[in-house]
Amino acid sequence: MSEALKRDYQLCEEIGRGRFGTVFRCFSPVAEEFFACKSINKRALSDPVDRECLEKEPKVMSLLAPHPHILQIVGIYEDEASLHMVMELCDSSDLFARINNQGFFHESEAASVMKPLLEAIAHCHRNGVAHRDIKPDNVMFDSRQRLKLADFGSAEWCGEGRGMKGVVGTPYYVAPEVLSGIEYTEKVDVWSAGVILYVMLAGVPPFYGDSAAEIFEAVLRGNLRFPTRIFRTVSPAAKDLLRKMICKDVSRRLSAEQALKI
Structure with a gap:
């Protein structure tokens, strides 16, 4: 887990799971607000296409910000094993x-x-x-x-x-x-x-x-x-x-x- 991520956010319970990663609820003591942290296991991405998607997603989300109806990315953290994207929390049903x-x-x-x-x-x-x-x-x-x-x-x-x-x-x-x-x-x-x-x-x-x-x-x-x-x-x-x-x-x-x- 990225030291910078642990410094900025308190990781809470798992709220979702996908093919390559897990989504956690996290809390920012500075903002006094909850967010979602999508943690992607880079080692599970053996396919070059999957790796390209991993790199592209945060770039796309940053380009599209801000928009009231597009999920906003708040921060990106990376360590040797994982990429962590901190985003707005959508805690109502999809x-x-x-x-x-x-x-x-x-x-x-x-x-x-x-x-x-x-x-x-x-x-x-x-x-x-x-x-x-x-x-x-x-x-x-x-x-x-x-x-x-x-x-x-x-x-x-x-x-x-x-x-x-x-x-x-x-x-x-x-x-x-x-x-x-x-x-x-x-x-x-x-x-x-x-x-x-x-x-x-x-x-x-x-x-x-x-x-x-x-x-x-x-x-x-x-x-x-x-x-x-x-x-x-x-x-x-x-x-x-x-x-x-x-x-x-x-x-x-x-x-x-x-x-x-x-």
Whole structure:
């Protein structure tokens, strides 16, 4: 453990665990405030791509700061074995847990989530960053219930005509062009946000299957449906927005800025 980290923060209980690291609650005696500390085991990163992600995430988060709806990085500490990122603490349930608990959201509730999420995504895109893993688990809320987009481990530089490659993301939420092996743009984030909106309104994803392969096949087909039984109380305007965000034709898919204006 970094001596500087131990000097500045008191590490408390574990509050999360990922593929390469652990998240702890920590307390700053100077600020008299709790934060989250993401500690990543550098020795577990044998893949060069994983190492690149480790180096990129704090740079991306620092570039995007400050923004009211993007998780802020407070400090970075490094020792021989680990990288420690101290960030804002989001100690309320994330969107994944809220969807699981509620089943579905009323349109006004879904809008209150989608607006700040799209504001965060638009800010990323203006700064040449694609998140590439927009999903409910990465949409968090702080103690004041403010939405915070988190986990930039899969983020990539974009913009100025620069295309991206590589299959990243989560099966239900990944855009079809990511799976096709072609170059893609930051609009993959808009597709993923559209899927989140669909899940909030319907309680089920638009594309599904019994395995990741089946889900990918459904995503690639992109056959967007609005079953009457589920969508009978959803307005035509909301369905139209979904069609424009979850649109296979990338040239016709809305940008995050355009979606905010609807």
